[in-house]
Amino acid sequence: MGTQTRLDWGATVRLGLLAGVVALSLSLIGMVERFSERDIIGGVFSLGQVFLFGAAIGGGYLAARRSAGEELGRVLLGGLALGLISSLPLILLLVAGGLTDAEGGILLRRFLINVSPGLLKLLAFGQGQIAGSLILAAVTGVLGLVGAGVYLLPPRLGRPLLVGLISVFLIGLLSEIIILAWGNRGIGLIIRRFMFAARGLLVPGACLVFLVAAGSNVAWSGQQERVEQRLSTLGPEQQQRLRRGMIALGVLLLLVLPFILRTYLSEVIDNIGLYILMGLGLNIVVGFAGLLDLGYVAFFAIGAYAMGVLTSHSDLGVGGLSFWAALPFAVLAAVAAGIILGIPVLRMRGDYLAIVTLGFGEIIRILALSDFLAPYIGGAQGILLIPKARILGFEFVRPESLYYVILLACLLAVFVSWRLRDSRLGRQWMAMREDEDVAEAMGINLVKTKLLAFAIGAGFSGLSGAIFASKLSSIFPHSFQLLVSINVLCLIIVGGIGSLPGAMVGALILVGLPELLREFAEYRFMMYGALLIVMMLVRPEGFWPSAIHKRELHMEEPEALAHLAAGQTG
Amino acid sequence: MALLEVNGIHTYYGAIHALKGISVSVDEGEIVTLIGANGAGKSTTINTICGILHPAQGEIYLEGEAIHELPAHEIVMRGVSQAPEGRRVFGRLTVTENLEMGAYARSDNNGIRRDMERVFTLFPRLEERSKQVAGTLSGGEQQMLSMGRALMASPRLLLLDEPSMGLAPILVEAIFDTIREINARGTTVLLVEQNALMAFSVANRGYVLQTGEIQLADTAEALRQNDEVRKLYLGEA
Numbered sequence: 001m002g003t004q005t006r007l008d009w010g011a012t013v014r015l016g017l018l019a020g021v022v023a024l025s026l027s028l029i030g031m032v033e034r035f036s037e038r039d040i041i042g043g044v045f046s047l048g049q050v051f052l053f054g055a056a057i058g059g060g061y062l063a064a065r066r067s068a069g070e071e072l073g074r075v076l077l078g079g080l081a082l083g084l085i086s087s088l089p090l091i092l093l094l095v096a097g098g099l100t101d102a103e104g105g106i107l108l109r110r111f112l113i114n115v116s117p118g119l120l121k122l123l124a125f126g127q128g129q130i131a132g133s134l135i136l137a138a139v140t141g142v143l144g145l146v147g148a149g150v151y152l153l154p155p156r157l158g159r160p161l162l163v164g165l166i167s168v169f170l171i172g173l174l175s176e177i178i179i180l181a182w183g184n185r186g187i188g189l190i191i192r193r194f195m196f197a198a199r200g201l202l203v204p205g206a207c208l209v210f211l212v213a214a215g216s217n218v219a220w221s222g223q224q225e226r227v228e229q230r231l232s233t234l235g236p237e238q239q240q241r242l243r244r245g246m247i248a249l250g251v252l253l254l255l256v257l258p259f260i261l262r263t264y265l266s267e268v269i270d271n272i273g274l275y276i277l278m279g280l281g282l283n284i285v286v287g288f289a290g291l292l293d294l295g296y297v298a299f300f301a302i303g304a305y306a307m308g309v310l311t312s313h314s315d316l317g318v319g320g321l322s323f324w325a326a327l328p329f330a331v332l333a334a335v336a337a338g339i340i341l342g343i344p345v346l347r348m349r350g351d352y353l354a355i356v357t358l359g360f361g362e363i364i365r366i367l368a369l370s371d372f373l374a375p376y377i378g379g380a381q382g383i384l385l386i387p388k389a390r391i392l393g394f395e396f397v398r399p400e401s402l403y404y405v406i407l408l409a410c411l412l413a414v415f416v417s418w419r420l421r422d423s424r425l426g427r428q429w430m431a432m433r434e435d436e437d438v439a440e441a442m443g444i445n446l447v448k449t450k451l452l453a454f455a456i457g458a459g460f461s462g463l464s465g466a467i468f469a470s471k472l473s474s475i476f477p478h479s480f481q482l483l484v485s486i487n488v489l490c491l492i493i494v495g496g497i498g499s500l501p502g503a504m505v506g507a508l509i510l511v512g513l514p515e516l517l518r519e520f521a522e523y524r525f526m527m528y529g530a531l532l533i534v535m536m537l538v539r540p541e542g543f544w545p546s547a548i549h550k551r552e553l554h555m556e557e558p559e560a561l562a563h564l565a566a567g568q569t570g
Numbered sequence: 571m572a573l574l575e576v577n578g579i580h581t582y583y584g585a586i587h588a589l590k591g592i593s594v595s596v597d598e599g600e601i602v603t604l605i606g607a608n609g610a611g612k613s614t615t616i617n618t619i620c621g622i623l624h625p626a627q628g629e630i631y632l633e634g635e636a637i638h639e640l641p642a643h644e645i646v647m648r649g650v651s652q653a654p655e656g657r658r659v660f661g662r663l664t665v666t667e668n669l670e671m672g673a674y675a676r677s678d679n680n681g682i683r684r685d686m687e688r689v690f691t692l693f694p695r696l697e698e699r700s701k702q703v704a705g706t707l708s709g710g711e712q713q714m715l716s717m718g719r720a721l722m723a724s725p726r727l728l729l730l731d732e733p734s735m736g737l738a739p740i741l742v743e744a745i746f747d748t749i750r751e752i753n754a755r756g757t758t759v760l761l762v763e764q765n766a767l768m769a770f771s772v773a774n775r776g777y778v779l780q781t782g783e784i785q786l787a788d789t790a791e792a793l794r795q796n797d798e799v800r801k802l803y804l805g806e807a
């Protein structure tokens with residue numbers, strides 16, 4: 001063998017086995033079988049098949065990318081080999097699945113509950129063990145080849161193809177929601193009949209989606225260069241006008257969003273909005289000031305309960321206030337709680353702070369649940385009959401109208417966070433986060449700086465809780481679990497800690513996606529975990545990081561550094 | 571009246587009695603050095619003056635005004651700033667941002683700009699690297715930044731905690747030249763050092779600290795000649 005054979009077989013085998021193990025794991029946790037009837041394209045292919053075979057295609061693509069620059073035939077061969085290798089773990093499962101216990105049941109099932117006859121039949125394409133294994137290997141082999149082939153396509157063809165396929169997959173995946181939101185009336189109903197099966201796309205629908213997505217990609221890549229060129233020749237004045245135009249367009253879109261989204265998706269957006277509020281608040285505490293708070297849900301609860309007690313029409317209501325009149329009090333209650341929590345933890349750092357705040361969150365929930373406070377806040381029965389917001393007789397009942405209340409709150413929170421970040425206080429937080437002792441020596445009043453972070457963060461959360469209470473009309477202690485704190489923390493980490501757009505992107509991903517993919521509810525936390533691990537490996541700074549965190553995580557990369565240092569804090 | 575008058579202070583870390591009645595005085599325009607072995611209490615003294623620690627007993631006066639009960643941020647506003655031990659720069663901020671942070675307690679923008687220029691004249695290396703992230707500076711550059719940051723507070727009294735620690739001999743010379751220059755421009759300096767020889771070469775007076783107590787106090791020249799000091803701190807026979 002000469003120097004020409006640079007194709008790295010070791011890497012191909014490793015990548016192939018990795019792809020196989022991914023497919024095997026998805027089979028063993030039951031996702032392949034469970035979604036085998038969940039069609040993406042009706043009668044053509046299902047989500048289960050995507051889970052089973054996606055790894056082979058992806059592996060083939062990655063293998064081809066690794067061996068870029070090789071001869072065409074070799075790259076394809078690598079893809080084929082990878083596909084074949086990736087079938088090995090599955091074939092092993094097929095063989096092991098053939099073993100039976102004394103009663104004739106599947107032996108493996110005693111340990112791995114998801115190894116069902118159905119799964120084995122799926123893996124073997126309904127054939128016997130040997131024939132099934134061969135078919136399986138052949139299919140994954142071809143798919144590996146296809147993956148490599150996709151990589152080899154010139155971008156002019158490859159990109160539209162990928163965009164088209166991904167669009168078909170996403171629309172097929174979300175078909176139920178799309179139908180629910182738009183497919184019940186008028187023209188939507190007609191389009192639905194043409195495009196959608198009971199679940200997933202119909203073949204003509206899939207073709208249409210593919211053509212539209214791929215076509216617009218082709219059209220765009222034809223124009224992109226020209227558009228960019230035009231943009232770069234614009235004078236500063238025109239650019240300014242363009243930017244204003246974009247902002248106006250964005251605002252307009254935000255204003256009409258509920259009309260586009262209709263009821264169900266508006267409800268989803270409302271939930272996302274409440275989490276964005278909390279995310280922005282926790283972002284101040286954790287992202288700006290560097291204080292790890294794991295009990296953040298407490299302030300959400302306090303805002304919600306304050307709203308409940310002050311406005312409820314039930315026996316527990318004491319104020320009889322309207323939503324708007326109670327809102328400032330709810331926020332103030334949360335701010336006060338933020339300060340009360342802040343004082344005892346002033347001297348704590350890092351892990352200790354995290355543990356104490358964690359405890360605080362639980363104490364608030366347990367207090368809400370306790371018999372001791374039940375006469376005032378209802379204990380496990382919660383508070384009922386919380387009225388909706390009203391303006392001049394208009395009641396914000398439907399998710400579409402509540403959206404505007406939440407939008408207003410979010411805009412306020414974004415504005416406040418944005419102004420704070422670049423303010424004197426924002427710099428105090430930054431210095432304190434970097435090094436508390438030195439910050440103190442620079443003349444920063446740590447007590448004030450910390451308490452302000454806790455108080456402002458708590459205020460945002462209280463605002464969110466207050467709106468939440470009126471949205472649901474009733475509140476119960478179990479809405480305020482530790483999990484809420486963890487969700488909010490995860491969403492700012494995934495979005496990019498310390499970054500304002502990050503909090504929004506994080507909420508869209510971690511709150512929006514699970515709402516849209518309710519079918520996956522039982523796998524939710526597994527996917528959460530997988531997402532977090534992948535994020536930390538691939539993009540530890542988050543989806544939309546602030547410039548400072550990018551700097552920190554890429555200190556070793558001089559190029560990135562020079563580039564980042566030249567730009568400013570984002 | 572002395573600019574700084576430390577009068578018999580006792581400072582504790584919990585049960586640990588770190589300072590056992592330290593008295594130090596620094597006159598306007600002086601360079602005074604504090605030397606002593608590891609763990610003698612030098613950094614503790616500096617931090618007690620700054621208000622990061624508070625003495626359980628004893629008083630500290632700045633121009634006759636008691637400051638030992640004030641919080642650190644108020645002491646900075648009265649014109650005392652420190653370059654802490656071990657070059658603790660804000661690693662994720664750029665050089666310029668670090669310097670701006672040093673001027674945190676001030677609001678006279680013109681003065682801040684002037685002082686920034688002054689720091690850049692003292693340390694031209696910092697100007698070259700003004701956009702660089704401080705965590706990626708070399709050790710010596712970080713020490714310069716730490717001193718520059720303390721100067722940005724426009725202090726009347728500058729506290730330097732082991733500025734020569736871990737630096738190459740040639741850089742140590744340069745740092746001490748700069749200290750002299752800073753002092754010549756009117757800033758009083760209290761200098762903590764391990765490198766006693768260099769410290770005595772720039773200082774007017776010195777104190778020798780041992781396990782939380784002042785052992786000797788004299789002019790720098792006298793300490794330089796003192797037999798015990800020569801044996802213990804200068805490594806001479």
Ligand SMILES: Nc1ncnc2c1ncn2[C@@H]1O[C@H](COP(=O)(O)OP(=O)(O)OP(=O)(O)O)[C@@H](O)[C@H]1O
Nearest residue numbers: 583586588606607608609610611612613614615655
């Ligand atoms: N945070 C702390 N908690 C408890 N003890 C401390 C703390 N900081 C310092 N000490 C103790 O106080 C004494 C004086 O420490 P200090 O840091 O002032 O010494 P130093 O003279 O600056 O020494 P070095 O030259 O090594 O920096 C030491 O015995 C040290 O162990």
Ligand SMILES: [Mg+2]
Nearest residue numbers: 612613614655
């Ligand atoms: Mg020390």
